[in-house]
Amino acid sequence: MSDVNTTMEHTHAEAHDHAHEAHHENFFTKYLFTMDHKMIAKQFLITGIFWAIIGAFFSVVFRLQLGFPDADLSWLAPVMGRWLTPDGALDPNFYNALITMHGTLLVFFVLTAGLSGTFANFLIPLQIGARDMASPMMNMLSYWFFFLASVIMFVSLFIPDGPAQGGWTAYPPLSYLLGHGMTLWLLSLTFFVASTVLGGLNYITTILNMRTKGMSMFKMPLTIWALFFTAVIGLLSFPVLVAGFILLIFDRSLGTSFYLSDLVVNGQFLDKGTGSPILYEHLFWFLGHPEVYIVILPAMGIVSEVLSVNSKKPVFGYRAMVFSILAITILSFLVWAHHMFVSGMNPFVGSIFVLFTLLIAVPSAIKVFNWIATIWRGNIRLNPQTMYAIGFVSMFISGGLTGIFLGNSTIDIQLHDTYFIVAHFHIVMGVAAFFGMFAGIHHWFPKMFGRYMNRSMAYMHFWVTLIGAYLIFWPMHYMGMAGVPRRYYTFDAFDAFSQFAGMNVFITVVVMIVFAFQILWVANFFYSIFKGRKVKESNPWGATTLEWTTPVNPGHGNWPGEIPEVYRWPYDYNKNGHEFIPQTVPMEEGELEHEETPAPEKVS
Template sequence: FLNMLSYWFFFLSSVLMFSSLFIETGPASGGWVIYPPLSALPQAMSGSGLGMTLWLLSMAIFIVSQLLGGINYITTVINLRTRGMSFSKMPLTIWAFLLTAILGLISFPVLLSAALLLIFDRSMGTSFYLSEIYIGGEALPNVGGSPILFQHLFWFLGHPEVYIVLLPALGITSEIIATNSRKPIFGYRAMIASMIGIAFLAFIVWAHHMFVTGMNPFLGSIFMFLTLIIAVPSAVKAFNYITTLWRGNIVFTPAMLFSIGLVSFFISGGLTGIILGNSALDIQLHDTYFVVAHFHLVMGAASAFGFLAGVYHWFPKFFGRMMNPTLGHIHFWLTFVGIYLVFFPLHYIGIAGFPRRYYSFTTYEAFRTFGDLNMFVSIAAIFTFTAQFIFLWNFFYSIFKGKKAAQNPWNSNTLEWTTPLHPGHGNWPGEIPAVYRWPYDYSKPGATSDFIPQNVPYSQTPESNLPHENALIALEKEIEAQNYNDQF
């Protein structure tokens, strides 16, 4: 029921958002951050009229949808795990989804309050964000508000949102890299701890987006320190990915290539985040193309690569067919090269002071010299966009004409690969399998195969069991006797 409510609230939100494209005054035009006072004054410009109202209502309803969906995810993971599936046996993908839902549940209500206060300022004469505004030489009656308040509320959601988008991609990548390296993920518990650390720190760094708003320099140094600390759990993840790949029997499936590409973007984009996290350097770099390059490498390209990796990896489970691997490889290389061709040059022109959000930068003498580089970036962006049609063709063609998939084409350990090729309602025809081991028993010394699925008991693999695993055989009867509602 929660899932259904979440879906229909999202549907209503989408209808409202798209309807704003077709009204006479046009859709919201305050930029994606919709900072007041531009967004708070309907008379400021045509894009601040009805289109902005519809945008705000749509966002409020979307947040309700997100909260319902988040509660559903959290409740499902905590209460509805199968027999034997303790938290220490959960795939990192599910850990990432759980932490993402928790992030959304805590941060989105703050954006809801920001949107509601903005609706009040626009429609009910309040002054949460408005003070001493003059339009056409005439003073508005609003006094006492602060547009900086909106920035605080917005970025309290805005920074966790980066990890709401990125964490699922990192979870997907963890699964794919372990599977296609034919090795256990390096540092399973460290990976969980790093995700928890990232999720916690995400809530106490929001003001690094606001270094140039006139905040107290001492406060800036606090947020700078907290921001730089995020590099530690992020580096743990990057190190563990690389160490998992190290000396593995790597299978370069399209999903694996996109996962490795994500690690590349995560490292190169993350390094520039350390620069932007410095409050002194940010004075020069704020609102330049350097920020655009950093942000889109980490949140845009890395997250998109995680999504694409997930589609290539789980496509056989979606449709019972395989995507064309050759087209997948071509799609990867064109996209990977194209993204770096777009965002590497942006770092250089950003350092030179090239500002973002300028409609026509050639009007200004200082920026005309970057016209050729900007044109190169535009060509690279068109090239990268065009490459996505290879993926779309591969996706839709393979749904109907792709090679028939085996039940477990990647020799993976997690439970979804134990379902029938065309699962019915409830996924498994009989009893849901119990879980006896963690999800990363790949290339285990002494084992007859290079993978041991989670539903294989230790009593069936005596040749590869470690001493502490032999002791777990005694618990198998207890796991099998569990009811689904038992506490683990």
């Protein structure tokens, strides 16, 4: 622990937050209808964990189908009920429902709301030095819209014809033909967009207007930069998704045909006019592609911060990191049609999207280089959050490289509907974002709950998840190159793919093991909230940022006295003989920003 900052904080830790002592708080105002950004962050986190368990469980069930297509699953009947046929096989329609829900829940409810909802709410006011969000009320509404979306989605799991079965992309005309599950899905996601837009409004406004004295934009930690651009992307892309949904709702419920043309369904001719399903694909992917950056940018910010704190080195290339995020933000809006190379688009148009897609490799590579340069020759403490952060970098490289394959339309057309795609996006945005989330939770758990998470369990979870993720997804690249199509319920009918039957069994077994260790992590999380080792010092990791200048358990309002003033950037590690110098320490005379001050010449 450095000597610069401790004495004052211990008195802070003792003091109670007097600003809000007058408020009488009961269970409802403290835990449910709270306007405190820290509690709202925990609500997002715990709701996200709830959905992560359900979404992951669904993946185990459909992996059982893929690994053991002839198995008798009737032992799952108490949970799955109608979703099983009488002889214990998974109903094909419910297989579709499972993959649809797995995608929807993980992409939107866990890695959007659970990840940026948690960390934007928690970190923005604490790290920029604000007592709360610009609009605490809007923040509360943001959570409760998410909660409403969650309730509707949860209810849709139990209705007679099952939840949505049209894939997480809900392409028409398939989504037009589906039943009430699809209606509830659209309704739920509309509320979800309302939640994201309200949250994003608040995050941007707070970052631009509520910073403490001295906190210029380029003194902000990279987590804040990442969350800022995440919110910008969300605000520009989610409304377009709503436009797409409005037209889809009209098609489904009011008889229009924006997306529908003449259809033959089960031998029956439906006269549906002159719409175009490709139109939906454009509107969907205008959100859908930026959405993957909404998922990955917060994880990138968290990883930058965690790696710098725990290797006790300034983040390498701070401004390059910021401008890389900006570049990714701009490019994210220019690449959506690379999801549609197989939709029959003009090859010339396709080539433009190939160009922009491959350009994203530049800022991504800059970021990867900078993470590695940050920990290079650092004094690395291999605590769980550092391990998870390194795991993130590993996953991001592995998945990013296959992205360069798929960004080329000529290769993508070959691989698009195969397991190669499944492997690519799970590694680069699924598992990587999860590693970022784990790193963030372990790093800020002491600030959230005043306790530490159990490290041994975390290490076990880390190694099983890292190795397991590679064992699950690496073979899928080869299956994809051999042409194994994704989204199929069974491969019994294809002799060509019978060679992969053993591989599918292997993947399914690994999935079950990895799932068990995710449950271990969840157990660790909840156990540590109540029984974890207590945090004694207010800055346990020796970090420079403002959240560690609050008391161990900050009250509503965050700082008991004045909000601290900021004098330096957030990455003064190993500088001038100090292990770290908090942002609140004034610059010494003659001290240089961002670099060692040269020692004065000795007078002999």
